[in-house]
Amino acid sequence: xxYCEITKNQLKSLRKTDLGGSExxxxxxxxxxLKLFHARLSALQIQDKKRMMExxxxxxxxESFSAVPxxxxxxxxxIGYWMxxxxxxxxxxxxxxxxxxLRKVIVMYRKISERxxxxxxxxxxxxxxxxxxxxxIVEDSDPVFVDVDSWAMMNTSGVSNSRILFDYSRSMxxxxxxxxxxxxxxxxxxxxxxxxxxxESMLNIKIRFWRFYNVSGHLxxxxxxLDIYHQISRPKLESVPYFHEVVKQYTLHV
Numbered sequence: 001x002x003y004c005e006i007t008k009n010q011l012k013s014l015r016k017t018d019l020g021g022s023e024x025x026x027x028x029x030x031x032x033x034l035k036l037f038h039a040r041l042s043a044l045q046i047q048d049k050k051r052m053m054e055x056x057x058x059x060x061x062x063e064s065f066s067a068v069p070x071x072x073x074x075x076x077x078x079i080g081y082w083m084x085x086x087x088x089x090x091x092x093x094x095x096x097x098x099x100x101x102l103r104k105v106i107v108m109y110r111k112i113s114e115r116x117x118x119x120x121x122x123x124x125x126x127x128x129x130x131x132x133x134x135x136x137i138v139e140d141s142d143p144v145f146v147d148v149d150s151w152a153m154m155n156t157s158g159v160s161n162s163r164i165l166f167d168y169s170r171s172m173x174x175x176x177x178x179x180x181x182x183x184x185x186x187x188x189x190x191x192x193x194x195x196x197x198x199x200e201s202m203l204n205i206k207i208r209f210w211r212f213y214n215v216s217g218h219l220x221x222x223x224x225x226l227d228i229y230h231q232i233s234r235p236k237l238e239s240v241p242y243f244h245e246v247v248k249q250y251t252l253h254v
Contacts, residue, residue: 191241
């Protein structure tokens with residue numbers, strides 16, 4: 001297993017950002033990026049993240065569409081990982097720039113959905129935190145998943161064994177998702193998240209405000225979308241369709 005230790009001086013030579021969120025910080029060199037987790041994370045959280053990073057280091061073929069770890073890093077009592085530097089814009093910023101081009105937006109959602117299916121079916125991985133800020137769009141056309149340490153491996157039932165994966169109290173998006181629908185913690189969660197992002201971007205209504213709006217009324221002129229909305233919002237839902245498989249059948253618009 002590839003790993004290295006870094007010194008305080010080496011860390012100081014890197015450019016620190018606040019992109020790591022509540023779990024840590026991301027540092028940049030000219031060629032690579034380093035995500036270093038906070039020491040305050042519990043031993044259980046560190047153990048799960050270390051296990052996931054070790055697993056992903058062995059899957060370098062995922063590098064074409066995700067920021068997989070290249071090497072584990074140890075700094076005092078903290079751990080992290082090196083990854084290749086990916087230059088792109090966040091998915092929400094890309095949507096703002098391309099909102100006028102509906103065809104282009106739908107093509108991008110199809111690409112993301114196709115890559116989710118590949119991760120689920122070929123690699124047995126769940127993205128889990130499938131959210132705008134965790135998807136970068138490279139060269140205006142290529143979606144790349146970041147924050148891969150939040151991924152999890154499915155068990156034989158297709159559900160995550162991770163003990164920290166679904167700690168949604170730290171994520172407003174997932175808190176809203178949990179309030180909106182009942183999902184088994186599996187590939188359904190990724191698929192539902194992508195559909196909800198699509199509805200948000202098309203209707204320009206944030207999920208946390210949906211209960212104050214007649215969403216069905218907004219979708220009445222598009223029965224295909226209305227049908228998907230009802231599928232996802234139905235209690236005790238057992239499966240969520242992949243976006244790109246539905247789009248094969250319909251031209252989705254609002």
